[in-house]
Each structure stands twice: as structure tokens, then as C-alpha cells.
Amino acid sequence: QVQLVESGGGLVQPGGSLRLSCAASGSIFSIYTMGWHRQAPGKQRELVATITSGGGSTYYIDSVKGRFTISRDNAKNTVYLQMNSLKPEDTAVYYCKLYTTPNLWGQGTQVTVSS
DSSP, rough: OOOEEEEEEEEEOOOEEEEEEEOSSSSGGGSEEEEEEEEEEEEEEEEEEEEEEESSOOOOOGGGGGTEEEEEEEETTEEEEEOSSSOGGOEEEEEEESSSOOEEEEEEEEEEOOO
């Protein structure tokens, strides 16, 4: 069974950067679209970005365009989210998602943007 483990979260000042990683166990990682979602306190979980299996197509929500970059290394079974110019409103628990049936989620990693 595939498992997803996120890492890389933490506390960062506004304008700072973080790089999240999501490592997947199992050999089927490379055939699936992957995504990052986030959930802020008191809010619903929202999609942040997705990347297709080969990495050729990406999608971002408007609020992170130009600041976040999703990428993947299929040889390492890992998807990344590079987050630059972080804002306090980016504070949330970030989850990676493997798009399959049923969808698979990681346990989440906390990102806090605060001075």
C-alpha cells in the first residue's frame, strides 16, 4: 500500500521561503497526478497546486501563482512544493495527495508564516 509522508514545514517570516517534500512508498508513484492542498484553522481544505504524472502540466490557484512551484522527481518518488514570498495567509497545514481511487493523503506538515 502506498503511503505519503510530508516534510519541510516550519515557522518562517513573511517574505521567506520553504520547500515541502512528499515522499511516496511503492513503485506506482510515477503514474499518478499529485497535488498539494492546505487547510487553515477554521477553513476548509483547499487545493493549492497539481502536477501530472510526467510533470509536463501543472496547475496553481490564483493566490499562489508566481510564488509557489510544484515539481516531482519520479526516480525518488517525491513531489515538492517550493514556496517563496510567503504571506501570513499561507499559514496552514499542507497535505500532499495522490490522485487515485480512493485518493491517498499524507499526514500533513504545518507551515506558519509570522513575524
